[in-house]
Amino acid sequence: MVDIPVKTLLAEKGSRVLYMGNEAIARGALEAGVCYFAAYPGTPSTEILESVAEVAEDVGVIAEWSVNEKVAYESAYAAAIAGVRSLTAMKHVGVNVAADILVSSGYSGTKAGFLVVSADDPSAHSSQNEQDNRWYGYLAHIPVVEPSSVREAYKLVKVALGLSEKYQQPVMFRTTTRVSHSRQYVELEDNVTITRVCRGVFDKDLTRWVLIPAHARLMKERALKVWRSIEEADWGPPLVEVLNPGKRKAIIASGLAFAYVSESLERLGAWSEVTVLKLNLTVPLPVKPVLNIAGEADEILVVEELDPVVETNVRSVLGKHGVRARVLGKELIPESGELSTDRVLPGVAKFLGVEYTPPPPLKVEEQAMVPPRPPVMCPGCPHRMTFYVLKIAANKLKLRNVVYTGDIGCYTLGYQKPFETQMTCFEMGGSIGIAHGISKVVEDPVVAVIGDSTFFHAGIPGSVNIVYNSGRAMIVVLDNYTTAMTGHQPHPGTGLSATGSRAPVVEIADVLRSVGFRVYVINPLRVRESVETVVRAFQDYLNGEKVAVVSRMRCSLEAYRLSRETGIRLPVYAIDESKCTACMACVNLVACPAIVVPEGAKKPVILEDMCLGCGLCAHVCPFKAIYVKRPGGEGWERLYSERFVEGAG
Amino acid sequence: MSGRLNVLIVGVGGQGVLTLGSLIAWASTLSGIDVTVAETHGLSQRGGSLAVHVRLNNKDAPLIPVGEADHVIALEALEALRYLSYARRGAVLVVNRLRLPPPLTNPPGLDVIEGALRKAFDGSVYVYDADSEAKQVAGSTLYSNTLLLGISVAVDERLRRVVGPAKVEEAINTLFSGRAAEANLRAFNQGLKIGFSLAGSRGAGQAAR
Numbered sequence: 043m044v045d046i047p048v049k050t051l052l053a054e055k056g057s058r059v060l061y062m063g064n065e066a067i068a069r070g071a072l073e074a075g076v077c078y079f080a081a082y083p084g085t086p087s088t089e090i091l092e093s094v095a096e097v098a099e100d101v102g103v104i105a106e107w108s109v110n111e112k113v114a115y116e117s118a119y120a121a122a123i124a125g126v127r128s129l130t131a132m133k134h135v136g137v138n139v140a141a142d143i144l145v146s147s148g149y150s151g152t153k154a155g156f157l158v159v160s161a162d163d164p165s166a167h168s169s170q171n172e173q174d175n176r177w178y179g180y181l182a183h184i185p186v187v188e189p190s191s192v193r194e195a196y197k198l199v200k201v202a203l204g205l206s207e208k209y210q211q212p213v214m215f216r217t218t219t220r221v222s223h224s225r226q227y228v229e230l231e232d233n234v235t236i237t238r239v240c241r242g243v244f245d246k247d248l249t250r251w252v253l254i255p256a257h258a259r260l261m262k263e264r265a266l267k268v269w270r271s272i273e274e275a276d277w278g279p280p281l282v283e284v285l286n287p288g289k290r291k292a293i294i295a296s297g298l299a300f301a302y303v304s305e306s307l308e309r310l311g312a313w314s315e316v317t318v319l320k321l322n323l324t325v326p327l328p329v330k331p332v333l334n335i336a337g338e339a340d341e342i343l344v345v346e347e348l349d350p351v352v353e354t355n356v357r358s359v360l361g362k363h364g365v366r367a368r369v370l371g372k373e374l375i376p377e378s379g380e381l382s383t384d385r386v387l388p389g390v391a392k393f394l395g396v397e398y399t400p401p402p403p404l405k406v407e408e409q410a411m412v413p414p415r416p417p418v419m420c421p422g423c424p425h426r427m428t429f430y431v432l433k434i435a436a437n438k439l440k441l442r443n444v445v446y447t448g449d450i451g452c453y454t455l456g457y458q459k460p461f462e463t464q465m466t467c468f469e470m471g472g473s474i475g476i477a478h479g480i481s482k483v484v485e486d487p488v489v490a491v492i493g494d495s496t497f498f499h500a501g502i503p504g505s506v507n508i509v510y511n512s513g514r515a516m517i518v519v520l521d522n523y524t525t526a527m528t529g530h531q532p533h534p535g536t537g538l539s540a541t542g543s544r545a546p547v548v549e550i551a552d553v554l555r556s557v558g559f560r561v562y563v564i565n566p567l568r569v570r571e572s573v574e575t576v577v578r579a580f581q582d583y584l585n586g587e588k589v590a591v592v593s594r595m596r597c598s599l600e601a602y603r604l605s606r607e608t609g610i611r612l613p614v615y616a617i618d619e620s621k622c623t624a625c626m627a628c629v630n631l632v633a634c635p636a637i638v639v640p641e642g643a644k645k646p647v648i649l650e651d652m653c654l655g656c657g658l659c660a661h662v663c664p665f666k667a668i669y670v671k672r673p674g675g676e677g678w679e680r681l682y683s684e685r686f687v688e689g690a691g
Numbered sequence: 692m693s694g695r696l697n698v699l700i701v702g703v704g705g706q707g708v709l710t711l712g713s714l715i716a717w718a719s720t721l722s723g724i725d726v727t728v729a730e731t732h733g734l735s736q737r738g739g740s741l742a743v744h745v746r747l748n749n750k751d752a753p754l755i756p757v758g759e760a761d762h763v764i765a766l767e768a769l770e771a772l773r774y775l776s777y778a779r780r781g782a783v784l785v786v787n788r789l790r791l792p793p794p795l796t797n798p799p800g801l802d803v804i805e806g807a808l809r810k811a812f813d814g815s816v817y818v819y820d821a822d823s824e825a826k827q828v829a830g831s832t833l834y835s836n837t838l839l840l841g842i843s844v845a846v847d848e849r850l851r852r853v854v855g856p857a858k859v860e861e862a863i864n865t866l867f868s869g870r871a872a873e874a875n876l877r878a879f880n881q882g883l884k885i886g887f888s889l890a891g892s893r894g895a896g897q898a899a900r
Contacts, residue, residue, distance in 0.1 A: 060713075060720045062730075085732050167731050191751040192727075224753040225713065225728040227720045301751035382754040403758045403776035408807035412773045413796040417704060417739030452737060459795070529732070633794045635738050641790060641800045651832045 051097050055233045063192045063221040064089035066228055067131075067159060070199030072101060073232040074155070076129045077240035078121035080106045080114040082499065083528035084133030085168035086222035087161035091131055092531065095540040102238045107531055107540040110470070110499040111136035115143050115158060119212065122156035123251065124242030127203060131159035134175045139470065139500070141178070144212075148182035149261035150250050151210045151268070154242070155203035158184075159215045161222045164347050164380035168527075170450070170467065172378065174349035179214055179325030183265040185272055186214045186325035187281065188297030192226035194280070198322060201280060205323075209268050214325075218347055220380060221298055273326045281323040282331050291394060292317040292339035294332070294356060296324045296346040302386040303345050309387060310396050327355040336360055336367040343393040344371040347381045417455060421636040422598030422612075422654030424522050424682070425453040427566035429461040430631070430658060431593075432489070432518065435576035439584075443486040449473035449501075451493035452527045452597075453520055460633055463491060471500025477515035478508050487583065488515040495525035495533040497550055502557075509558040509588055516583045517559065517590040519550050522597040523685055530600060537685060547685070551592045559590040566595050567682050569661045594683070598654045601681040608689045610681060613655035613674035615648050621667035622646070628659040628668065656682075694748040696853055697755040698843075701742045701774045702766030703791055707836035710866070711764065712743035714840065717862035718854045719747050729753035742774055747853050762850050764843050766836055767791050768804045768818070775811060783847040784812055785839055785886075788820040817846050817889055824885070825878050834878035837863065841882020846890040856883055 051069055053059045061069060068090050071079070079098075081091035091105060098105035104121075108114035111132040118130035132140065137160050144158065160175040179186040187202040189195035199215060206213040249257050293316055295303040300320050307313045319335050321328070324346075336342060344353040353371030360367060374389030375381070384400070391398035419426045436444050448454055448464030449472060457464040466476050477490035492501050497519050508515055525531040532538035534548040551561045562579040564572040576591060583589040596604075605612050617628075624645045628637050636652035637659060639645070648659070650671070655678070660668035680687055698715060702708040712728045719726040729744040744755045760778045765771030765786040778784065786808065792798050799807075808816045819842060821835035829838070844851050844859060856879075863875045 058720065058723075060716055060726075088732075193751075219731070220729050220753045223730045223732055225716050225730070226726065226751075301753070304750065305752040380754075383752055383756045384754075387756075401758055404778060404780060404811050405776060406772075406807045406811050408799055408803060409772055409775060411799045411803075412769050413793050413798050415703065415738075415740040415769070415773075415793045417737035418794060420705070420737060455737065527737075630795070635791070635794060638792060651826075 049097065051093050052100065052234055053230060055230050058227050058229050060225055060227045061192060061196070062089055062225050063195050063217060063223060065093045066192045066196035067199050067215070067217070068093045069228070069230070069234070070196045071129050071157070071203070072103070072234045074127065074200040074203045075235065075238070076103070076127045076203070077238055078104045078118055078126055078128035080108045080117040081131040082108050082111045082114050082136060083525050083531045084136045084161070085528055086163055086219045087131045087133045087136070087159060088528045088531065090159060091540065092529070098541050101234060101236055104240055105540050107533065109534060111139040112143060115140035119143065119147050119152070119156055121240070121242060122152040122154045123150070124244045125154045126240050126242040127155045129157045129159065131161065133169065134160055134162040134173050135169060135171065135469065137175050137178055144178060144184070145182045146253055147212050148184045149253060149258060149265050151264065152206060152212050153210065155207040156212045157199065157202055157206060157215045158212060159217065162216060162218045162348070164218050167219055170469065172348060174351060175214070175216060176325050176351040177349070183269050184212050184214050185209070185323065186216050188216045188322055188324050189221055190298050190300040190320070190322065192221060192224050193228055194322070195221055196228045197280060209272060211268050216297070218298055218380065269326055273329050275328070277323060277328045277331060282328050283320040284331060284335065285318040285320060286313065287317050287335070288338050289315060289317040290338070290340055291315065292319060292335045292342045293390070293393070294319045294321060294342060294344045294352060296321045296352050299345040299347055299381055299386070302381050302383050303390060305383045306387040306390040309383070310391055310394065310398065312394050312396060315394060321352065324352050327352060327359060329359055332356055332359050333363055333365065336365045339367055341368045341370065341393070343374060343390070344369065345375050345386060345390070346371070349377065416458070418458070418633070418635055419452065419455050420598055421634050421652050422601065422656040423452070424566055424593070424595035424597065425456060425520055426632065426634070427569065427595060427656060427658055428518070428520055428593040429456050429463045431564065431566050431569060431572045431576055432463055433461065434573050435580055438573070438577050439580050441487055441580065445480055445484065445486050445488045447473045447477040447480065447488065447490045449492040449496050451496055453491065453493055456491070458633070460631055470496055471504055474501050474504030474508065474515070474517060478504065478511065478513040481514035487580070489518055490515050491518045491520065494519060494521040494523070494535050494550060498534050498548070502553060505554060505557050505559070516579070517554065519554070519590065519592045521550055521592055521594045524597050524600055526597040526599070530597065554590040554592070559588045562589070562591045564591060564593050565683050566593050567656065567679060569658065596682050598656065602654055604681045604687050605678070608681070608687065610675035610678050611672070612678055612681065613657070613670050614650055614653045614672040615655065615657060615660055615668055616650070616671035617646060617648055618667045618669055619645060621665050623665055625664065627662050627664055631662050632659045634659060696747040696762070696849060697760045698745040698747065698762045698764065698850065699742060699755055699760040699774060699777050700745065700764045700766070701770040703770065704737055704739045704741045706766040707833065708741045708743050708766060711836045711840060712745055714837070714859065714862050714866060715745050715854055717865050718858040721861050721865070722854065722858050724853055725749060727751065727753045740770055740773060762843060762847050764839055766839065768801055769798055772804050772807060775808070778812070781815060782812065783843070784808060784816045785843045785846065786816065786818045787822065787835060787839055788818050789822050814893060817842060817886070819885060819889070821882070824881060828881045829874040829878040831874070834874050837875045838878040838882040841879040842886035842889065845883045845886025
């Protein structure tokens with residue numbers, strides 16, 4: 043959702059602008075002359091590339107949605123080794139996808155400044171894990187810079203680019219959700235240079251860029267030399283700051299943790315009792331400042347979000363130098379889940395020996411009656427339609443124990459009742475490899491369900507593998523013409539580029555056909571027809587064919603947007619109370635948020651403002667009690683069905 | 692910082708919870724007040740329970756500690772109850788009289804919810820059917836969020852001192868244009884009117900909290 047005027051990214055020097063953390067990073071990078079941006083969408087990193095893409099043509103920089111994080115990293119890194127400042131951004135698990143090139147780039151280093159933004163997600167708000175990517179810094183000899191606020195993110199992006207250039211080494215800029223997706227105002231220090239030319243020179247430096255074993259050994263020595271010089275450098279603000287020096291107790295706070303330490307000390311009235319080492323360069327651990335405070339303090343508390351990365355290395359540095367200060371960390375500060383003042387304050391109080399009892403939170407017994415509200419598929423969601431079609435088709439063939447492997451996207455929500463058509467979800471593209479493995483050892487039918495953007499990202503190798511290794515899994519690709527979950531970014535199948543211009547369409551069906559699959563295409567908006575087609579697909583599959591189904595229907599949030607842009611209204615359904623028998627088929631089989639049973643009522647109603655006209659409930663109703671209350675405008679089906687809709691932006 | 696004011700906005704993904712957070716943030720930025728807004732995006736946005744932490748006169752820590760929200764705006768009543776523990780004693784609660792049960796559940800009814808909130812917060816709970824009102828004055832329930840913001844600004848003098856009505860209007864014009872801006876302004880002003888009359892009927896003592 044773009045709820046901030048877009049061009050604020052180009053606001054003039056001196057103005058005060060409210061930025062989301064990701065926008066602040068984008069702005070900082072633009073000011074610092076970054077000319078090439080490449081990323082794959084992933085919460086909480088998405089808005090970095092998204093906001094750059096919206097001004098890329100105004101400014102003359104390159105902004106690309108890459109097919110996955112590995113390619114994004116390669117593209118941006120390549121520009122940097124050719125002398126053009128560049129940035130790639132991804133969510134924490136995206137770095138796993140890019141890890142191969144990440145580690146090699148740590149050996150070869152860079153020429154121009156190069157940042158990889160790793161947007162970590164403590165508490166896994168929108169992720170399958172909460173891995174701490176600072177470890178990658180040690181693995182790859184890539185320094186890690188962590189901002190403690192939105193405002194600092196803006197400033198430190200520029201500093202980190204300078205750091206990268208000075209040491210000729212890629213730098214990881216690590217944020218966490220509460221920096222990436224927080225907003226603060228930023229006072230702009232510089233203008234963004236307009237119309238730049240992204241031209242570099244590729245030097246044929248074979249020792250550096252060709253990592254054959256002999257060169258790799260040399261490059262490893264290069265990387266270690268860089269590493270030692272960063273460790274031993276005399277660091278000061280803004281990357282390393284000592285507040286209130288000379289106390290017997292010291293707190294080391296890394297990145298965002300500093301904000302919570304600061305509020306905790308303010309609450310306890312304890313700022314004067316403790317030295318605080320604010321670390322924004324956390325990997326490698328800057329040795330001198332740590333030794334300095336340990337020389338004066340007997341006890342050190344390390345406060346950091348997630349793993350004891352800084353803590354472990356503080357212990358190691360002190361051990362190596364024979365310093366005897368007592369180091370505390372995860373004994374007092376939670377190791378899993380995001381931090382907050384709530385979770386930091388008790389540990390800080392205990393460390394300082396200050397009495398602190400949090401006030402008992404307000405509670406009423408009725409709170410226990412509030413049911414959890416997990417995210418659900420939206421009204422009109424094409425995934426719901428496809429899942430329904432799959433279930434009905436399987437039922438028609440009396441296929442009872444179909445194994446549906448799943449993937450990463452809104453459709454993961456299909457794990458819930460009534461569909462349960464996502465029985466695994468591990469990583470991007472995983473549905474296909476997992477389906478293959480299960481199909482080799484289990485008798486039941488196996489169906490891999492994967493989204494369009496996810497298919498391009500990592501689904502293609504798995505598809506080839508099924509054909510090559512005589513797999514027995516069927517593939518269903520959910521093509522909703524967008525990368526929906528992260529907020530509707532284009533992908534190679536959409537015919538649009540990151541900046542909104544037309545791009546060639548890579549047809550998913552063509553890709554699968556070329557690999558060797560028999561491909562059935564359905565439009566689940568037409569339920570009956572789709573069921574018939576999927577029945578045929580299942581029959582072919584049971585006969586040993588390699589079968590794939592591509593289900594094409596636009597994300598309903600996008601169809602709704604197009605409806606507003608074109609003035610073509612979507613239909614709205616209603617329930618005829620006189621025909622409704624309160625059988626609850628619509629409620630239980632469709633599970634649409636627009637169908638509710640009002641308080642005290644027996645029969646369900648459709649919330650008119652929420653209905654997006656897919657009509658699945660009307661199809662499901664055994665008593666034909668659901669009817670079109672307001673017909674859609676002429677050609678409304680196109681909004682859901684066609685890849686390009688004329689008259690819409 | 693002494694003047695810190697914590698506003699928690701809760702609701703269901705898709706109701707405009709994030710937009711409301713941005714509106715307050717812009718209004719305070721336009722007033723030169725330091726603000727942090729913490730949002731959640733991605734999967735949690737799809738019809739799930741959502742909370743946005745807005746901290747006015749704040750330094751950097753983005754999350755409101757449990758028991759320290761001074762003002763809660765709930766776009767949905769069950770969510771008000773879910774996040775109740777974030778509010779401090781004596782906090783002002785502005786709650787949409789709207790109950791959206793998660794699919795296939797049977798949660799407590801509106802009267803039970805309202806009773807529970809009053810039990811915990813006494814006179815500082817304002818429950819109003821903002822969806823119907825927004826539909827009437829602005830043409831769609833989409834604008835119930837700005838209408839509730841109007842009520843909030845009217846009934847909570849502390850909030851009003853930091854985020855004045857004129858600045859909210861300016862923020863609406865910054866974030867929206869054309870018909871959307873007009874509709875939001877209408878909803879906001881109607882909310883103000885409703886809020887002032889609600890506060891008035893409870894006496895100046897309550898309104899001044």
